[in-house]
Amino acid sequence: MEDITLTINGKNISCPSGTSILEAAKRKGIKIPTLCYHPDLEPFGACRLCLVEDEKTGRIMASCVTPVAPNMTIRTDSPAIKTHRTNVIRLMLANHPESCIVCSQGNRCELRQIAADLGVGEVDLYPMPHYTGLEATNPFIVRDLSKCILCGKCIRADHELVVAGAIDYNLRGFKSRPATLYDMPLERSVCTFCGTCLSMCPTGALSLKNEQYVGSPQNESKTICGFCGVGCSIVMGSVDGRIVEVNPSHEQETVNGSTLCVRGHFAHDFLNTKDRLTQPLIRDNGELTPVSWDAALDTVAKQLVDIKKKYGPQSVAFLGSSKCTNEENYLFQKIARVLFETNNVDSGGYMSGRPVLNRVEKRMDGGCRKNPLSNIEKAEAIVLLGADPGHSVPVVSYYLKRASRKGIPLIVVDPKKTEMVPFSSLWLNLIPHTDSQLINGLAAMLWKQNSLDAVFIDRFTEGFDVYCEGLKGLDIESVCRDTGLTMEAMAQTADLLAGKKIAFVCGNGILKQRYGMPSMGALLNLLLMTGSLGSERGGLYIPARENNQVGAWDMGAVPDALPGRRDLDIESARKDWERAWQANISPDRGLDVIRMVEEAEKGSLKALYIMGENPVRSLPQPERVRKSLERLDFLVVQDILLSETCKIANVVLPGAAFCEKAGSFTNMEGRIQSFEPVVAPLGEARADWEILQLLAGKMGSPQHYGSLEKVRGEIARFIPMYRDLDGGVDPGWVRQKGDRRLFEPDGEGTLIPFTPVVSIEHKDINDEYPFTAILGSQRFHLGSGTRTCRSGRIRDYGVKGEIELSLADGASLNLQNGDSVRVESEHGFIEREIKLEKGLSKGLVFIPVAFNANDVMNLIGLTRLGEPDSPGWQECQVKVAKL
Amino acid sequence: MKPKEIDREQLKAIIDRHRGKTWALIPLLQEIQETAGYIPPESIEPVAEALNLFPSQVQGVITFYAGFSLEPKGKYVVRVCRGTACHVKGGRSILRLMRKELGLDEGQTDPEYRFTLETVACLGACFLAPTMMVNRNYYGKLNPNKVASVLAQYRKKKGES
Ligand code: SF4
Numbered sequence A: 001m002e003d004i005t006l007t008i009n010g011k012n013i014s015c016p017s018g019t020s021i022l023e024a025a026k027r028k029g030i031k032i033p034t035l036c037y038h039p040d041l042e043p044f045g046a047c048r049l050c051l052v053e054d055e056k057t058g059r060i061m062a063s064c065v066t067p068v069a070p071n072m073t074i075r076t077d078s079p080a081i082k083t084h085r086t087n088v089i090r091l092m093l094a095n096h097p098e099s100c101i102v103c104s105q106g107n108r109c110e111l112r113q114i115a116a117d118l119g120v121g122e123v124d125l126y127p128m129p130h131y132t133g134l135e136a137t138n139p140f141i142v143r144d145l146s147k148c149i150l151c152g153k154c155i156r157a158d159h160e161l162v163v164a165g166a167i168d169y170n171l172r173g174f175k176s177r178p179a180t181l182y183d184m185p186l187e188r189s190v191c192t193f194c195g196t197c198l199s200m201c202p203t204g205a206l207s208l209k210n211e212q213y214v215g216s217p218q219n220e221s222k223t224i225c226g227f228c229g230v231g232c233s234i235v236m237g238s239v240d241g242r243i244v245e246v247n248p249s250h251e252q253e254t255v256n257g258s259t260l261c262v263r264g265h266f267a268h269d270f271l272n273t274k275d276r277l278t279q280p281l282i283r284d285n286g287e288l289t290p291v292s293w294d295a296a297l298d299t300v301a302k303q304l305v306d307i308k309k310k311y312g313p314q315s316v317a318f319l320g321s322s323k324c325t326n327e328e329n330y331l332f333q334k335i336a337r338v339l340f341e342t343n344n345v346d347s348g349g350y351m352s353g354r355p356v357l358n359r360v361e362k363r364m365d366g367g368c369r370k371n372p373l374s375n376i377e378k379a380e381a382i383v384l385l386g387a388d389p390g391h392s393v394p395v396v397s398y399y400l401k402r403a404s405r406k407g408i409p410l411i412v413v414d415p416k417k418t419e420m421v422p423f424s425s426l427w428l429n430l431i432p433h434t435d436s437q438l439i440n441g442l443a444a445m446l447w448k449q450n451s452l453d454a455v456f457i458d459r460f461t462e463g464f465d466v467y468c469e470g471l472k473g474l475d476i477e478s479v480c481r482d483t484g485l486t487m488e489a490m491a492q493t494a495d496l497l498a499g500k501k502i503a504f505v506c507g508n509g510i511l512k513q514r515y516g517m518p519s520m521g522a523l524l525n526l527l528l529m530t531g532s533l534g535s536e537r538g539g540l541y542i543p544a545r546e547n548n549q550v551g552a553w554d555m556g557a558v559p560d561a562l563p564g565r566r567d568l569d570i571e572s573a574r575k576d577w578e579r580a581w582q583a584n585i586s587p588d589r590g591l592d593v594i595r596m597v598e599e600a601e602k603g604s605l606k607a608l609y610i611m612g613e614n615p616v617r618s619l620p621q622p623e624r625v626r627k628s629l630e631r632l633d634f635l636v637v638q639d640i641l642l643s644e645t646c647k648i649a650n651v652v653l654p655g656a657a658f659c660e661k662a663g664s665f666t667n668m669e670g671r672i673q674s675f676e677p678v679v680a681p682l683g684e685a686r687a688d689w690e691i692l693q694l695l696a697g698k699m700g701s702p703q704h705y706g707s708l709e710k711v712r713g714e715i716a717r718f719i720p721m722y723r724d725l726d727g728g729v730d731p732g733w734v735r736q737k738g739d740r741r742l743f744e745p746d747g748e749g750t751l752i753p754f755t756p757v758v759s760i761e762h763k764d765i766n767d768e769y770p771f772t773a774i775l776g777s778q779r780f781h782l783g784s785g786t787r788t789c790r791s792g793r794i795r796d797y798g799v800k801g802e803i804e805l806s807l808a809d810g811a812s813l814n815l816q817n818g819d820s821v822r823v824e825s826e827h828g829f830i831e832r833e834i835k836l837e838k839g840l841s842k843g844l845v846f847i848p849v850a851f852n853a854n855d856v857m858n859l860i861g862l863t864r865l866g867e868p869d870s871p872g873w874q875e876c877q878v879k880v881a882k883l
Numbered sequence B: 001m002k003p004k005e006i007d008r009e010q011l012k013a014i015i016d017r018h019r020g021k022t023w024a025l026i027p028l029l030q031e032i033q034e035t036a037g038y039i040p041p042e043s044i045e046p047v048a049e050a051l052n053l054f055p056s057q058v059q060g061v062i063t064f065y066a067g068f069s070l071e072p073k074g075k076y077v078v079r080v081c082r083g084t085a086c087h088v089k090g091g092r093s094i095l096r097l098m099r100k101e102l103g104l105d106e107g108q109t110d111p112e113y114r115f116t117l118e119t120v121a122c123l124g125a126c127f128l129a130p131t132m133m134v135n136r137n138y139y140g141k142l143n144p145n146k147v148a149s150v151l152a153q154y155r156k157k158k159g160e161s
């Protein structure tokens, strides 16, 4: 498009046509006051504050909605404009309540700020405030709509960014206000409490409900959300070293832009719980007793070294954290591998389905690591498989909803009618764990109509022939029988996908299910056949549940790979790291977290060092886990909270939360994000990397890093994927690993193999347990809920995590909403209230995780994910009885 | 008398006829309003679902236009003009009279759902000021006698039905 030249305040400006006058001025550093404009929202032109004048024509216009035109001669501050602006503000203030003076928005209110800038003090107009009453009935957002200036930012944020539709204008004229359906309080609407509207509101009409503090914070600084793997950029406000509020950082290049979710926005108040650890503790006469750091670290070092000497390297294990930084996980596994000569290292990522993801890693040889979520809005078609991102990784759901609103076909594959279903073109309500048959069936249908990317297959893959043999033999009718889908639904799906590059968003429903391995295998085949990988119009997106589960794996906090995801079985990988570390590395695979528990149970594992994980709450069969860990000779837990696992430890070391230290996290997209501390660690607590470094010193490591930069330097030097970690403020994206041709710019390299079609024999359902329970998350909690259940706001909101049953089962069991049931599997039972759900098929029971100390883990067996005989952790057979 | 019973099947048919046509929100709402005499609040969600809009959006449109109502109205909707021309010609006393005659305030409907009293900004018939409308009929050059006779006419109609 042609550039357009004009002058603004005498400056010559040239900009693309279509640019608004406001944006053109902004680029030249000319400030025009605004109240309803936001760069992330469609311009609206409601507040009339951004008025400017064209000197030539005398025309006065709202600069945010007026595009530049050739030869305009704009003045942003002529006397006429100033008068108009002042009048606009006077009118707004006349409509404003007196409580303005004591408004908690205080000096951050944009309306007051602009009034002050324009010199508008006392308003001389007849005051006509519109009292609406204060709505402060939920623990997150306070609404005082008498202070609303109808800028519409909240409504546009709600519709355009998070696509919730909770609010819109209601009524007209003087009475007009943003309202929910039937003008109900927010908690009785579809509001998800993402808070996006709250951090956009220019006045005190929407404000943060804060029991702990009123007013604006003393300090604000940027960091990364500590909850899920989206890795939202946030600004945390603090007062006297305590976090009092969180907002999105409002930077367009971040993953979240101006959005957040309820956890990121409101649940960080868990940081101020009384359960925070503030000093080292040692068990003395059965009681955890405060001691000095020196005493604690001496004990840990001595005990671990003694146990290793006595029982050998395999008797000690290390469980790292998907919540700790890259630097910390790197140091942690290095201590295990170098000082203890063991590969018994794992991290919380196991609980998020790493065994199945390992399959992707191997097939792609570490390619396919950079997956910007912004590409989802460029996809040709999207398939959402076994994921309910609105709850698990809410920001991903915003991308999907926006894509759907743009008209990109979205297919939801889920036995449950999730919140994404209303946004979908098609909902495939399949029988649980039949995804692999569905995917293969679809592949066969596409293949039969020759809907494949032959050039792609030829250039980048191998083994297509064998795969085709498998597809040829597939009988679609039996696929329909297995999956419970109609032929028509299958055909419609194939139609929607035909000839398109597909973006798959694949969640725990695949990663943690019984047939996770074959499902993932089938999925990769379909991605390859359709040429959907390596293109921004398709791809594979794996929602990471924990903020640094990806980074912890990259840093080698896993039993079968060295840092940089180098396969432990490959000699050259070991040699490289032996050279780097000047140490011998054991070629023996280490224990994963499940085997750690099993070996402790048998008595062959003697000592365990846990950093930032709470396996007694997050693993299946928690009682069994507890007993097994109690059998250890020595258990060290380094954490920020006095968790269930801390309570059985011999030594507890107080670490620092993400906002109390510097470091870097790698998000689900492959974006490495470094950050600086917002506040200092509490009490005597210390950054985890410092603790590790002190310990390493006491355990005889000759190396002393002294600073985080040195640790980063070592990572950048020896892990090519993280080459950009040192020095720079913004390390950017994980670099490509391996040499798959698809991901190599020079077009050289190895091919990605297709795998044969695997058919699955279904096990018969045991009549004793006729229901299938599906475990899933709820947006108010993360993971097992160790942190979110300590958020005062989340607690006050009072979600109970009711067990959901179909209407039909409700009727046959004579159950009503609010009744309690006992749900029992072969491993254990739980008791909870129920809720009847229309969107659930007969025979299915949905159980939200993280509630009641995550008791749902009693229902599933402690088996290794992805093993052929493992029933997975996502579903289990249960019986249900009314209490 | 009760407000007209709503024929749910008929409403459903109207909504289904507009399914998928996001642009058709206003005509769809008009049709519901015509058929039921108002827009039953419980139809907001089905309308939104059919047109792929948010229910809050649909509500916003309904409450923005004076022509839509979320409450059932009387059989006869009296709209007294409060525009400038009518004001000058004594529109205010016409309204006062109407309030007294019907025993209703602006926006109210009598318990028998016979009459609803409303005001409008201008009926666009200023040359006939002061004016009012009853349902779709205009009445101009009003004076107390004329108001009484118009009302009597509708009261009688009611008696017939
Ligand atoms: S509540 Fe705030 S953001 Fe929403 S319209 Fe009113 S002033 Fe604007």
Ligand code: SF4
Binding pocket: A154, A157, A158, A162, A164, A165, A166, A167, A190, A191, A192, A193, A194, A195, A196, A197, A198
């Ligand atoms: S909190 Fe989020 S979902 Fe709720 S109204 Fe605001 S933007 Fe919408």
Ligand code: SF4
Binding pocket: A225, A226, A227, A228, A229, A230, A231, A232, A256, A260, A261, A262, A263, A264, A265, A393, A394, A395, A396
């Ligand atoms: S929990 Fe996840 S989606 Fe929510 S704000 Fe934090 S990083 Fe973003």
Ligand code: FES
Binding pocket: A033, A034, A035, A036, A037, A044, A045, A046, A047, A048, A049, A050, A051, A062, A063, A064, A065
């Ligand atoms: S900023 Fe332009 S009208 Fe509000």
Ligand code: FES
Binding pocket: B081, B082, B083, B084, B085, B086, B087, B121, B122, B123, B124, B125, B126, B127, B129, B130, B131
């Ligand atoms: S002012 Fe009453 S009809 Fe115009």
